[in-house]
Amino acid sequence: MILNTTQMGDGEPLVLLHGLFGAARNLGVLSRGLSGKARVVAMDLRNHGESPHGLPMDFGTMAADVAETLESLGIGRVKLAGHSLGGKTAMALALTRPEMIERVAVMDIAPIRYDHDYDDYVAAMLAIELHPGLTRAEAEQALAQTVKAAPMRAFLLNNLVLGANPHWRVGLREIQAAMPDMLDWVDPPGAQPFTGPALFLTGADSRYVGPEADGAIRRLFPNAVRQEIAGAAHWLHADKPAEVLDSLQEFFGL
Structure with missing residues (x-):
C-alpha cells in the first residue's frame, strides 16, 4: 500500500x-x-x-x-x-x-x-450519527460519556470531517477488527x-x-x-x- x-x-x-x-x-x-x-x-x-x-x-x-x-x-x-x-x-x-x-x-x-485498548472509544465514535449539519459540539457531547478527558475527545475528533457528507478519516471498522494485532x-x-x-x-x-x-x-x-x-x-x-x-x-x- x-x-x-x-x-x-x-x-x-x-x-x-x-x-x-x-x-x-x-x-x-x-x-x-x-x-x-x-x-x-x-x-x-x-x-x-x-x-x-x-x-x-x-x-x-x-x-x-x-x-x-x-x-x-x-x-x-x-x-x-x-x-x-x-x-x-x-x-x-x-x-x-x-x-x-x-x-x-x-x-x-x-x-x-x-493490555489497554480503545475498543470503547471506537464504539463511541461509530455510534455518532453522521448526518448533514452535524456540529463538532454535538459530536463531542456524544463522545463525552465514554471519553472523559477533553483533550482525548479533541484528539479523536480531529478525524471527523464535517459538512454535507460527514465522515471519519480513520478506518474505524478496520481499526476495531485489528485492535488485538495492534496491542x-x-x-x-x-x-x-x-x-x-x-x-x-x-x-x-x-x-x-x-x-x-x-x-x-x-x-x-x-x-x-x-x-x-x-x-x-x-x-x-x-x-x-x-x-x-x-x-x-x-x-x-x-
Whole structure:
C-alpha cells in the first residue's frame, strides 16, 4: 500500500510515523523542527489520515507499507522515528528491512504486548450519527460519556470531517477488527535484531515503557539507549515538544 505523505525540508531523508488515531499532521512540530537539516517525510499509516483503508494491520504489513512508499519515492535509506503505533511500525521495519534504516528512534512504546485498548472509544465514535449539519459540539457531547478527558475527545475528533457528507478519516471498522494485532507484539516474519543505533525515548510520567520492557528491547535492539523526557506522559511530543525535538536532533545528528 502506498501511504499518503507530507514532506518538507532538504537533506538526508527522515521519516516520521504517528500513533493510533493520529496522522502525519499531528507531528507537525517535529516535522518543522527537523526539516531545517533533513528531508522530513511524515506518513499517514494505513487507515489513518489520507492513506487508503484496509486490513490487515499487523506490524509486518504496516512496515511493508512504509517500505513500499519509500521505494515509490525513490528513497533507499532513512533515519526513522515513530510514536506509539508508529513506533511499533518503525521497529518492525528496522527488524525486517535493516538495509533501509540508518538509525531508529522509538517514542514511548516497546516491543511488548499491551493490555489497554480503545475498543470503547471506537464504539463511541461509530455510534455518532453522521448526518448533514452535524456540529463538532454535538459530536463531542456524544463522545463525552465514554471519553472523559477533553483533550482525548479533541484528539479523536480531529478525524471527523464535517459538512454535507460527514465522515471519519480513520478506518474505524478496520481499526476495531485489528485492535488485538495492534496491542500485541509478535516478531514480524524474517525479523532479525537491529544492530544499528536505536533510541527509546519515553515520557517520565508515562507507564508504557517500564523496566519490564528492558529485556524485550535488548533482545531486538542490542545497541539501544533509553532516554526519559521529564514532565512528559505518553504523548511526549505534545507535552514537551522542545525537549523531544532536542533529543531527536541530537540522536539524528541534525
